[in-house]
Amino acid sequence: MTKVFVIGLGRMGRGIVKNLVKKGYSVLGYDVSPRSYELLADITGFRPAALPEAREADYVLLTLPTARELLGVLDEITGSKGVIINMTTVGLDDAKAAASKAASMNLRYLTAMMEGGPANAETGTLTLYVGGPVEVYNSSLAFLRDVGNPIYVGSHEAATTIKLLSTAILLANTAILAEASQALLRLGLEPDLLVKALSSGGADSAQLRSRLPMMLSGLYKDVFSVDLGVYVLEEAIKAARALGSDYTPLLSQVVELLRAARGLGLGSHDVAEVAEVYKYLTSRRS
Known part of the structure; x- marks a missing residue:
């Protein structure tokens, strides 16, 4: 055996x-x-x-x-x-x-x-x-x-870099979903209907199907922590720059968003809870 x-x-x-x-x-x-x-x-x-x-x-x-x-x-x-x-x-x-x-x-x-x-x-x-x-x-x-x-x-380097950049894409997708979630909530529609509508079009993604429902309901599962997200994004940016790709403005913005979530005490929570950062900022403007 x-x-x-x-x-x-x-x-x-x-x-x-x-x-x-x-x-x-x-x-x-x-x-x-x-x-x-x-x-x-x-x-x-x-x-x-x-x-x-x-x-x-x-x-x-x-x-x-x-x-x-x-x-x-x-x-x-x-x-x-x-x-x-x-x-x-x-x-x-x-x-x-x-x-x-x-x-x-x-x-x-x-x-x-x-x-x-x-x-x-x-x-x-x-x-x-x-x-x-x-x-x-x-x-x-x-x-x-x-x-x-x-x-x-x-190579070991290729496997590592692909993983880092794949997760960076995941996190960027999560960030735009969190941003959109606040407007979606104000439509007054059922979360299941919103997810069904968006997943039937060009916005569909694994993150939309798994994390947008959490954002709309406020019920989160801890799968991938904000702290780990910050680490991976920082390493993804370093890897991109090591390959000569120095211009990473979007990833830099996403890592700042996750740092803000960490600053609100969400470091050990799932990255879907970056939606709470938008909720907090929206409430302060109201």
Whole structure:
């Protein structure tokens, strides 16, 4: 039986664990928070384990909070026999540093940036932007297809940059939806009707269908935090500039909007709650 070790059992890591257990993998995992283990206690086929056990796994998935944990955990899995797959969202400089460190340790290492949320992780429907040695990718392809939909883009840097810019587009879309939501609310129509109308035309998007209903109802689900949005946008702008694309006025405006949301105490809340910034500013003008 193929053995998988997941390091980092937050919402995404737990979703991946549940998906892989259903598909017949032997899954072990580690997290610094005991609460993470409690949330997986009823999952038959999963076992909490100490980090050294990761060295014996066929695949080690890294789903960590930040680059600091990513770079630190590589030291803990020296001598791993399996393929190390980093799925942690990091900036371009940190992605390069992690790949370089893995190479110096002779690890078989891939970057697989995730697109999608915890529900996609649990159903195995994540989009994965994968970079790294093509021979490692090819040998891991069947496994990656059990995790999600892998798209090989060549280098670690390309996988990271595509992820950053994809999320930047998502956040810009969320920002315009938040801005439009205040006018939409004043039409006095049912939220379901508004979403149906807009999703039937050129404005349709995944964010419109998932986050506009939250904005119109005021009932939010925490999926992607404002704090993480600020980090990703800052790193996306840095990546764009590293590629020679220095003019990023729209992304700069969106990051300022998210910083304003953070200033209102919404840092840990979902990015959909930037609508509350517009609501606050509108109320001050009334």
